Amino acid sequence: MNGEGKMVCVTGASGYIASWLVKCLLQRGYIVKATVLHLYDPNQTEHLLALDGATERLQLFEADLLKEGSFDPAVEGCEGVFHTASPVLFSPTNPQTELLDPAVKGTLNVLKSCMKVNSLKRVILTSSLVAVAYRGNPFTSDMLVDETWVSDPSHLEEQKLWYNLSKTLAEQAAWRFAKENRIDLVTIHPGFVIGPPLQPTLNVTLEMLLNLINGSQVYPNGFYRSVDVRNVADAHIQAFEIPSASGRYCLVGSNVHFSDLLNIVRQQYPELPLPEQCDYENDALKRFNVSQEKAKTLGINFTPLERMSQEERTVCVTGASGYIASWLVKRLLENGYTVKATVRDTNDPRRTGHLLALDGAKERLHLFKADLLEEGSFDPVVSGCEGVFHTASPVIFGPTDPQQELVEPALKGTLNVLKSCLKEPCLKRVILTSSMASVVFSERPLNPDTVVDETWFSNPLILEQMKLWYHLGKTLAENAAWRFAEENNIDLVTINPGFVIGPLLQPTLNISVQMVLDLINGPEVFPNGFYRSVDVRDVADAHIQAFDISSASGRYCLVGSNVHFSEILNIIRLQYPNLHLPEKGDHGNHFYKEFNVSQEKAKTLSINFTPLEVTLKDTIQSLIEKGFLRI
Structure with a gap:
């Protein structure tokens, strides 16, 4: 399958992953119908309109996750829909309205719009590793997480991990809807996504990295499971283009302790005041391994963290x-x-x-x-x-x-x-x-x-x-x-x-x-x-x-x-x-x-x-x- 003349939709296109996805799709020759929250906000649109091929093959639409039918014009005529739009907040004031409703209802609204499109072949949903790994059992260093794992909503609610809960509930709702309505659905589950931003604003994962190097006194006693944003964009496209692709795909390119991460940054920028001491009480990011076997069937060669x-x-x-x-x-x-x-x-x-x-x-x-x-x-x-x-x-x-x-x-x-x-x-x-x-x-x-x-x-x-x-x-x-x-x-x-x-x-x-x-x-x-x-x-x-x-x-x-x-x-x-x-x-x-x-x-x-x-x-x-x- 190739992109020539093929029309696809990307929701939440101004975001970090989605911007790279739009860029890569345009490079492949696709016609891209992309949704943003505000068409007249240059922070959401300018970096997209500046992409190679945007003048000829990028169309922008305004859409609201909570409004049923809002995505109908963007999805119309598309063979594929990449649904990336979902809020990323780790400390919401009101989890239900800020995270859960937009994630779950937004996903269902996009899928309802997809139901109206006869040309649709496949939907790719951007989920997260947090919808995979949190089953409630303790993590151990010899544990291997793979696509068969599913996070437990009850455990996430007890732990007040609201972002994790939103991604889990949205994915589960998507699979139910897809099964009931015979939609060909594939979900992508990346770890912490890092790499060069295209958008002019900071996203949460890059902000976490910035906070770590920007004068913090201590670093977490935990493991950083990351993946390059370009690998994530490629995986989305491969999951659409490869006919045999199906189910869920975990994407973790590297899995290192925060101390190793800081050592890499220290080699690159020795003048930065990086934290020297570990906060041993901050051990939320436990050590466990994530299988790369299924991701490799998409032809993904993970960018090494050392390349930083x-x-x-x-x-x-x-x-x-x-x-x-x-x-x-x-x-x-x-x-x-x-x-x-x-x-x-x-x-x-x-x-x-x-x-x-x-x-x-x-x-x-x-x-x-x-x-x-x-x-x-x-x-x-x-x-x-x-x-x-x-x-x-x-x-x-x-x-x-x-x-x-x-x-x-x-x-x-x-x-x-x-x-x-x-x-x-x-x-x-x-x-x-x-x-x-x-x-x-x-x-x-x-x-x-x-x-x-x-x-x-x-x-x-x-x-x-x-x-x-x-x-x-x-x-x-x-x-x-x-x-x-x-x-x-x-x-x-x-x-x-x-x-x-x-x-x-x-x-x-x-x-x-x-x-x-x-x-x-x-x-x-x-x-x-x-x-x-x-x-x-x-x-x-x-x-x-x-x-x-x-x-x-x-x-x-x-x-x-x-x-x-x-x-x-x-x-x-x-x-x-x-x-x-x-x-x-x-x-x-x-x-x-x-x-x-x-x-x-x-x-x-x-x-x-x-x-x-x-x-x-x-x-x-x-x-x-x-x-x-x-x-």
Whole structure:
């Protein structure tokens, strides 16, 4: 399942989890109908309207949890509903009116609206671990909580745990209603949700963290069961997209004592006055374990709590002004990394301006000048990095001097970067941006039944005979990288994408997007072949996942779609009917043969390929916005 053209609803969209959910849904190409309490409150709407894709695919609605029928307009026409709206208060004055009624009645009102929608396929309810763990029996360190546990409302009421009670009663009411009315319901149960906020206001879980580091004298004698907000958003989407998803999903990425949490913060910000003493009487957050088994069936790779440490999150990106690399830098900054990035000229605004404008760049982006052909040039930028993403390599399809323009920079540049990596003791992994060009061109025949995978290697002799110089450069560079990595015990992973397209961040055209522009810009015929493409945002995400997932290894082929050029033109024709597009195929051009590329290994990186329709639309819109295309 993908998001192209699919309409979903997110309730309580201005909230912490919901804001990230809206962001991720828009990135996946969904049309999102989102509810807020007050449409004209900029604190509730501005951060949503500023999201990528919001102008085209985000619609805001005002809705009230306690008003039956209030959600009808927002839910109408939707295939999925993500119900996140529910008050979060730990010390209410009036628990019934402030917490219980909005949680229970609000959930039922949303479900009643869902009953009126014929297109509805599934409802995802944001519940909480507090609706799972509090059964009334004592917690022990060897206890393993899983989705079969259900909190006891009587126990919660006795303990006056009103928020916990509200989430428990709301979930139980939802399951009863769903069963009676045959609604496909899935519930998500996160622990303490932390991570970067999108909204301008503090939520309760982040405020708890802030209070802990903001001059508190003591810390609780308890365990902090947390999960990254981005993992929570991803889990919601996966629970909707995976047909076999069902029931409840507990989400706890880390389970540490508050002292360990403070040690991580202390390493990152040694100047903060953090509490040194434990409040041994404050032991409400008892030690117990939470199963991750069912959550992993959603393809969730939990972000480690240790990633909060700035010192452990510094990475390098070479060739950062390039197309893929610019998106990689953007995604890394969004994920909290400190990025040391190389460009050919730090004084050229066309190479640096779009990078310096990225969110987080002012605080966590450092630019360096480096030359691929100069050994030692990358030493300063690699220093102190635990990860290196080597993307820098020339992309030229008609070189005058292939050896000087392509082969030497690709081959020697890769070895020079790896030699710099050898000098860095804290380095954990190198991610090399390779290409499908270094995979496909072997001696094996290519036909419609062929499935190319990571075991294929292009033959340099064939590439030289065919004068495919770019392909040769990428193949020789990857081969040399694997030899060097094996000889020097470097943990290397390579990413091998097909044609990379999608929106531009940089102000200049790259070759793969130029091909789309050339196809649009008035040729008489189109190639009689197949276009194996992948969205640039998926490629950036795959790089990060290949670094973050400890078990990642080897090569990863990335091809999101594999269609005939005529199908690409049909998609563009539907989206932009005024464009003058070629009608006839060039039947003498058989270079882009029909064959398949396996996605199996790529999926182990939890990559959900962006639909071609979304990628093409975003590519063309970007070309228009940057002045390369006029309609």
